[in-house]
Amino acid sequence: MEAARAKDTKERLAGVERLHEALDAAARRGLSPAEVTSLVDTCVDLTRDANFRVAQGGLQALSAAAVLAGDHFKIHLNALVPAAVERLGDGKQPVREAARQLLVTLMEVSSPTIILERAGNYAWTHKSWRVREEFVLTVATAVGLFASTELLMQRVLLSPVLQLMNDSNQSVREAAISCIEEMYKNMGSQFHEELQRHNLPTYMLKEINSRLNRIEPKVPASDGTATQHKVAASRSVSVNPKRGSPRTKSTPRESTLFGGKLYIFV
Numbered sequence: 001m002e003a004a005r006a007k008d009t010k011e012r013l014a015g016v017e018r019l020h021e022a023l024d025a026a027a028r029r030g031l032s033p034a035e036v037t038s039l040v041d042t043c044v045d046l047t048r049d050a051n052f053r054v055a056q057g058g059l060q061a062l063s064a065a066a067v068l069a070g071d072h073f074k075i076h077l078n079a080l081v082p083a084a085v086e087r088l089g090d091g092k093q094p095v096r097e098a099a100r101q102l103l104v105t106l107m108e109v110s111s112p113t114i115i116l117e118r119a120g121n122y123a124w125t126h127k128s129w130r131v132r133e134e135f136v137l138t139v140a141t142a143v144g145l146f147a148s149t150e151l152l153m154q155r156v157l158l159s160p161v162l163q164l165m166n167d168s169n170q171s172v173r174e175a176a177i178s179c180i181e182e183m184y185k186n187m188g189s190q191f192h193e194e195l196q197r198h199n200l201p202t203y204m205l206k207e208i209n210s211r212l213n214r215i216e217p218k219v220p221a222s223d224g225t226a227t228q229h230k231v232a233a234s235r236s237v238s239v240n241p242k243r244g245s246p247r248t249k250s251t252p253r254e255s256t257l258f259g260g261k262l263y264i265f266v
Contacts, residue, residue: 001042004058009051016046016057023064031065036072039065044083047099052092059087059098063105074110081106081115085122088134096130100138104145112146113153124160129169136164136172140179147186154183158194165204180208181215188217 003015019042031039039061046058062080066073073080080102087099107115116139123135139157147154161183164176184191195208 001038004042004046004054009054012046012049012051012054013057016054016061019061020057020064023061023068026068031069031072033072036065036069036076040073040076040079044079047083047087052090052095055087055090056092056095056098059084059095059102063098063102066102066105066109070109073106077106077110077115077118081118082122085119085126085131085135088123088138089126089128089131096134100134100141103138104141107142107146112142112150113156116142116153116157120157120160124164129167129172132164132167133169133172133175136161136175136179140175140182143179143182143186147183154187154191155194158183159198162198162200162204165207177208177211181211184212184215185218191217 001015001019004012004019006012006015026035043058043062043065046061047055049055049058062084084099084102084106087095090096090099103115103119119135119138123131126132126135139161143154143157158180161176161179164172165180167173167176187194191212195205200208
């Protein structure tokens with residue numbers, strides 16, 4: 001950790017590599033609370049490094065440590081969640097992917113709903129469109145991974161996702177509708193009931209329905225068998241002209257840094 005804080009970039013990179021090696025070795029014994037605290041303090045600083053490989057290495061080290069530390073990691077969420085959110089807006093894709101992976105790992109060791117709610121406090125209205133886009137993609141990944149066990153997650157997240165459909169950036173708007181598609185895949189016809197609660201404008205309902213009508217939900221039908229047919233138009237949310245107010249599971253892709261393995265959900 002001392003080497004990772006060196007002024008020279010090459011020394012910091014070497015220090016981050018040794019830190020990953022140390023974490024691999026610690027897999028056999030775990031991490032003490034004191035080690036976790038020191039590691040978090042160091043790696044949160046690394047995530048802000050001007051060198052993208054150092055920042056990426058810091059984020060990946062935090063993901064590895066979260067798996068090793070378990071409950072010891074939860075007391076550091078107030079520092080880790082905003083640090084990960086900020087790096088969602090990084091100019092380098094490997095850093096953004098490492099930030100998304102850290103958020104997913106935190107969901108695994110904690111609660112997906114809690115992590116997404118905390119991250120959303122920073123991400124939903126972040127000034128960087130890239131942060132907003134990457135976060136809603138992270139939400140879609142979380143829905144695919146955890147929807148079956150976190151029953152309230154989609155209901156909590158639907159409102160801010162719908163708001164991003166009116167975002168000023170086209171990439172954010174497309175990410176939002178993709179997230180809505182992932183929600184529908186996991187909720188089926190019940191998702192239309194959720195949409196009804198939000199009093200959406202006509203144009204938005206038409207856009208959503210046009211996308212959902214092309215998708216087969218993954219949820220079982222009422223008789224316990226998998227849904228085998230396309231969603232009929234009659235199951236779409238009815239468009240009330242008086243209302244004028246306003247991914248299957250992601251496939252893990254293996255990436256490497258410093259000889260270690262990280263599975264990034266894209």
